[in-house]
Amino acid sequence: MEDSSNQNNEVEIAYHEAGHAIAYLEQGLPVFEISILEKAKKKPFCRSIDAGKCIDRLFQLEGIDAGKDFIKKNIIALYAGSEPYSNLDISVVNNIKSCDWGVNTDFQLIVYYIELYLLKIGDDISDLDDFLSQLRKEAGQIVNNQWGKVQRLAEALLEKKALKKKGLVGLFPEYTKSYKYEDLIGIKYVYVFLKKKLLPLNLLQ
Numbered sequence: 001m002e003d004s005s006n007q008n009n010e011v012e013i014a015y016h017e018a019g020h021a022i023a024y025l026e027q028g029l030p031v032f033e034i035s036i037l038e039k040a041k042k043k044p045f046c047r048s049i050d051a052g053k054c055i056d057r058l059f060q061l062e063g064i065d066a067g068k069d070f071i072k073k074n075i076i077a078l079y080a081g082s083e084p085y086s087n088l089d090i091s092v093v094n095n096i097k098s099c100d101w102g103v104n105t106d107f108q109l110i111v112y113y114i115e116l117y118l119l120k121i122g123d124d125i126s127d128l129d130d131f132l133s134q135l136r137k138e139a140g141q142i143v144n145n146q147w148g149k150v151q152r153l154a155e156a157l158l159e160k161k162a163l164k165k166k167g168l169v170g171l172f173p174e175y176t177k178s179y180k181y182e183d184l185i186g187i188k189y190v191y192v193f194l195k196k197k198l199l200p201l202n203l204l205q
Helices: 004-026 051-062 064-082 103-121 128-145 147-160 165-171 173-185
Strands: 033-035 045-047 162-164
Touching: 004 033, 004 045, 004 064, 004 128, 004 147, 004 173, 033 147, 051 064, 051 103, 064 103, 064 128, 103 128, 128 147, 147 162, 147 165, 162 165, 165 173
Parallel strands: none
Antiparallel strands: 033 045, 033 162
């Protein structure tokens, strides 16, 4: 029989990754693959487009405002994985009140996106705390408004352990439009693996 603490940890990871994924999809960004498997060096993740690799292309095609919006959406999706769920009824997940798994990696990636924002956009963020507070608020709103989908995806992950694009679109056909960036940026899979140091990518642990 599986240890109950391991079961609780897997549930927390599933909700964490589902929060990331639904935030991406709800904002019109693709999710290529999501997994809660932990084997050897392989960690749970949620893969979307790497902003650092496609932002210049996006600027060229749609302009600086689109690039700014794209980076903000990535930060929101990061927050959505670790957003506290204490205001939601999640008794089905053994009374877990927050999903804190992966928060350190999420924070590192948020720092990366802030640096990318300052470098590529050139805007001076006069009040960083207020800037991030607003994005976290938007992440919380997505999680609250789309909680049924977060829950459905988490349950699917607990059953299947991993899902790729086909499985995600099968669960949520309404998000088919979120894969428009594949054509816009001219890429299908742009990601690298997170190893011992932070790399510029959307590989969310």
